[in-house]
Amino acid sequence: MATYEKGVLPDPEKEAAREVQPAPAYDTEGRTASVVFKNEEFQKLSFWTRNGLNLESFKRREGYDTTNQLNQTMKSRHLHMIAIGGSIGAGFFVGSGSALSKGGPGALLIDFGIIGVMMFNVVYALGELAIMYPVSGGFYTYSTRFIDPSWGFAMGWNYVFQWAIVLPLELTVAAITVGYWDSDISVAVWITVFLVVIVFINIWGVLGYAEEEFWSSILKLSATIIFMIICLVMVCGGGPSEGIYSEYWGARNWYNPGAFANGFKGVCAVFVTAAFAFSGTELVGLAAAEASNPVRQLPGAIKQVFWRITLFYILGLFFVGLLIPYDDENLLGANPYVSVDASPFVLVGKYAGLKGFDSFMNVVIMLSVISIGMSGVYGGSRTLTALAEQDYAPKIFAYVDKSGRPLPSTAAICIFGVLAYVNLTSDGPTVFDWLLALSGLAALFTWGSICLAHIRFRAAWKYQGHTLDEIPFKAVGGVAGSYLGLFLIVLVLIAQFYIALFPLGGETSAENFFKSYLALPIVMLFWVCGYFWKRTGWLTIATIDVDSGRRHLDLDQVRADNAERALWPAWKRILNLMF
Template sequence: MAEKYDEEKSAVGGTGYSNGDSPHFADTHETKEPWTRRFVDSFKRDPNAIVSKPNEAIDPHTGAPVGGHGGFDHAAAAERTANSGLAKKLKGRHMQMIAIGGSIGTGLFVTSGAALAGGGPASLIIAYGIIGILMFCTVQALGELAVAFPVAGSFSAYSTRFLDPAWGFAMGWNYAIQWLVVLPLEIVAASITLDFWPGAQDTNSAAWVTIFLIVIVSINFFGVRGYGEAEFVFAIIKVVAVIGFIILGIILNCGGGPNGGYIGARYWYPNTVAPDYAGYTVGGQAPGSIASGSFHNGFKGLCGVFVTAAFSFAGTELVGLAAAEADNPRKSLPTAIKQVFWRICLFYMVSLTIVSVLIPYGDGRLLGASSTDAKASPFVIAINNAGISGLPSVFNVVILIAVLSVGNSSIYGSSRTLAALAEMNQAPKIFGYIDRQGRPLVAIIFASVLGLLCYVVAGGPDTAATALNWLYSLSGLSSIFTWASICLAHIRFRAGWKAQGHSLNELAFRSQVGVIGSWIGFILNCLVLVAQFWTAAWPVGYGELSASDIAQDFFLAYLAAPVVIAVVALTDHPTIKY
């Protein structure tokens, strides 16, 4: 936050316009020309878009603006992110479904199986419950900031303004890289998901990734409205699937499935797996080898689930990023934010509780659970155990849709973040190119080109997994850093708001948990980083691993942390005063 808070508030508080709305630059293109001409012209830069602040001084050597705050012009960055020219076409229904869709994906449908196998059912519920509290506090803080400042870049812009330009620079690029890498990873995951059906295995994986890449890129070239409509449909499908599974799971647990038999909470107790359990008859495990119980691998197992749970919620913050393109963020965003608590309770806690009573943690089919192996989904395994034919394929389609939804969000998240960084002179200015349809065109193209990394599947599954895992390690902790920064930015915002003599009653939306909630969220995020370090440096069974294996696993899990610290340390960062 700059020293003159009121000046920034007039430029960015809301949007800097008397009616609270930013200009709809994307709506100013001509409509009387032939459609072919309009189509071509739509890719041209919007002539009304504010590209840079008039009369701002530019360093001829670095190209960075020279302002009054240690070399960074906060006022200019605030003005440009407030008036970016992005199309404001997202309706309330889009915002609500983006909030839902961002929290339901492969983290819930697939990797929760690895969490169950690693820590047991009690660890699964405890860890996801704690991370649910973390996310509730974080999203509440984000909601307050985003309603007051619905600017391009959202949380990366908040880090720059309220914390430190160097930290904002590091957070923005780390978040952009996260989504840039996720695109090829999810496209490969989608192609592997198809291996669930034997017939799909006969088709070259390169053909599948080509189809998925074209679909995802095409959606994003329809602009924010295309992204919003796609996520609206994807989210509805995922919500229906989760609710359907909860109902089915209750029926199966009570003995209503084809295979019958009341299950109850038997798998929460030791040595309660029956000899006719599907893991033996279908999974092929040795008789008596499937363990059960509340906990597995002790406290370290709980910490491992803690980390997995945190990554499962990645993407929930996208609703804040989308606020800059909402037609009425002060109305639609609070509604979406207020429903987060119930979504966490229903979609995560209830569904995972159902999973925990249907499958023992010792089921070997869970051990392959990863974001690229739908066969290890605990949801699919539970349905298979019940002997319901056809339904596992239906749920696998849902998992495929969830994977494509993440891929769709990856282009959106990376392109908007890159465009905002360019607006703040923290990225090449070419990324700030906004066309007449309100699309960050160059950033979308850049993200789409990096999607071509999905063709590493041509080198075989082992080569693909190795390459993509190392790429993803560069930003594997991105969400944790982002969430912690949101909480800290909210704390700083409240301090600045009070220092300038403002009342909380002036805010259009207030966090339901206030500053205390932001402190809780910040501390929990820090604990996740500590837990990740511990489980990465000393993993379960590390005594049986070689030194090279331990080192490789550690850097795959924690490489992002030293990268972020190095970026912040090597970047000039002025002190921000109120």
């Protein structure tokens, strides 16, 4: 790796002598020649081959670069819906019930608000990096490039296993949701049905996932909006006479039983549930690698995160805290992910006397958790493929067929779905708790790495004489926002460490500790394995390469656009940040 003198641009002749990946050329719409070639060649294929419905489509794709063999055909509407509704699933609809019982409505708002602020900065930092460096499997590649190749190895495998373990968790919740209507049919039957559905949709490749996410996100967002409107009516006392909300309800639950359960420890205990609920928010950055024009599509999708955090998480859970007391017996349970009755979204409909609303919300929950299962297969398989392309995983996982599907990687993640059946055995709940412990904090390490990679990218960018005007899309909070995000992540890890040592209603033990904090030793193990595999150390600012593979745009046009925006009135600049 070359070392650059501070404030001095690299010498062109020296750079030409270095063996670096050439920067891709971009057309006037921000697409690489590779993207145009892929799309043109893809459209020449037959309908059956494009959609993966004949044997020819399963053959290896030849004649494409190895840095991103995936189909880059995802549309703006897909990215927008993945950003605004992609991660709404069991953590939000079901896990919020457990969080309410542990911390109370006050803790619910504080913890989800803190995680929301953190995610706002994480996603913007990711958006800046993804537009500057359009590569597949971006989360771990940015850690490799700007932090440490060994740490990048750890983050890549951490992300793969995070989604591989989330898949059986979501399958189990979906199967148990059906038991709300008919408990006579074995959960194993529904796990099998939903796993087959997930495998079938993934046969259709990226567009199958994108279309499923588009429509399921519309359903989730519509249901949440309907829920909030109904809650507003219930709070004002407009509920049916058969229910408990037929008179003015107001904020009585904030006074009795109160705003906080279990005090400070309760606030700390809710953090991990909030983090689990936000898992998948970063998928919009991963999906950018398969977008047809990420320069134009990704910024708008990134900005939608603000609305999801504000309207759907914070406001939705605020109404939950108003209508359901934290000491409600239906919220209590050892494992909220195996009891869909614990969902406060279902309880509101039952208590209000709204016939059929509880069933409606259960349908939404079922489809939502299946959607997150889809995201698990998508996110895990794409990251595993990227690891293989960079020699961080066995080469078999670099296989991509003519329809743009990473078949071995997809199959590997889907195999983890069979772990959902362990919940049917006598020791199943214990095994399931350990699986949940593996995935509970994994996302925090991914988010922290994104913030740190952005901080170090900006430092290296400045060190090598570049200016902010050369960055086409800048994070709203800049480096300060990434520092804030990183600080909040460390804060959450400390809070969870405290709960691991002193659990709610339990005794301090090695088992309880590792059930709450197992992700840390797993990440450290991956980091050590990465070090012995690659034998690399922590990168210095002077050795970070910010030029190879960078998206080169018309800088004069970028500066002109920035100058034009600077002349806008304040209200227009604020709206541009949000939309």
